[in-house]
Amino acid sequence: MSKNITDEQFYAGLQHLPKPHYPFPDFMHPDLQRQREEYYAWIDKEYTFHSKAAREKHKSHHLTDIAARGCPFLNGIEELRPLANFAANGAMMDDYWDRCSRDEMNEVTERITALLTGEDSREPSDNGIFHQFWILRQDAIKCGMPERLYKKYIAAIHDVLRGYAEERVYYKANVPPPLPVYLIIRLDTSGGLPFCKYVAMQKNYRDLPDSVLEHPFILRMHNLCAWMIGMHNDCISLPKELHRDGDTMNIVKVMQHEHKLPLKEAYMAALELHDSYLQEFLLLKENLPPFGDLQDTASQYATDLGVMVAGVYAWHTNDKTRYVKGGYVEGEYVSQG
Structure with missing residues (x-):
């Protein structure tokens, strides 16, 4: 992305458009700073x-705050670590x-x-x-994460x-996918699941049996959460992604390409699509x-799924370093493919 464009060119008036809104309170885990x-x-x-430049940018992004805001009711930093690890290292990788x-x-x-999974147990x-x-697995074991919840998490x-x-x-073709393809891929890449x-x-939810946690209503709510997270991320990152070739996995670019808008x-x-998912989530809840x-x-538990989505969005809206002009960390791996 060019750093020579003006702020006006970077945002192209997008900052004045409506933003997603969630009817859930915003909390922060007490160990956020730690x-x-x-x-x-x-x-x-x-x-x-x-x-060094990439490392300093990553530090400024405070990626572990996503976990601290998304699951603010975890018991201590021990339970926060496995989620913070995924949030930060998943984004940085x-x-x-x-x-x-x-x-x-x-x-x-x-x-x-x-x-x-422990199939490769060597450090x-x-x-x-x-x-x-590897550390994520060790931290999950240390904090006593139930095996059945851990298996769902790592899956x-x-x-x-x-x-x-x-x-x-x-990315390689530099073309947005069709909407149905976007929805399949973004369900996963949003990191919401x-x-x-x-x-x-959190709380006493680990006592909920699979008859609840795997119920079609709950699994549909999980999917809705993941899509909302992906789409609100797309809305926030849009200015950056308009100025980089290959950043095509964005719901706005998909709509623009598919409907010639x-x-x-x-x-x-x-x-509008995001908000339809929010309304469906609230109806199911x-x-x-x-x-x-x-x-x-x-x-x-269903309410705290909503708190989680609102918490992840609160990180996005409070962050002033990752999706601004010059704030993104460019990929440094040189592909051999």
């Missing part, structure tokens, strides 16, 4: 393969491998999945992204990585099926 300090240390120790090939991303996915000898995902992380591979096809699974670590009309169409003695707990 988790930030650990995050700075990760970058200094683990990310030496990045340039996506930046680093921004222009790798689909095959290269699939290879990365296989190695990370082996580390998360990586090199610091960096793989080592951090969702695997799907995020798989989505990263599939979107590379459209791992957060939905981790919400069950002017940019601002495409933005409004994207916001108010019409949960009967869960017997677990009804109140299931209802509170």
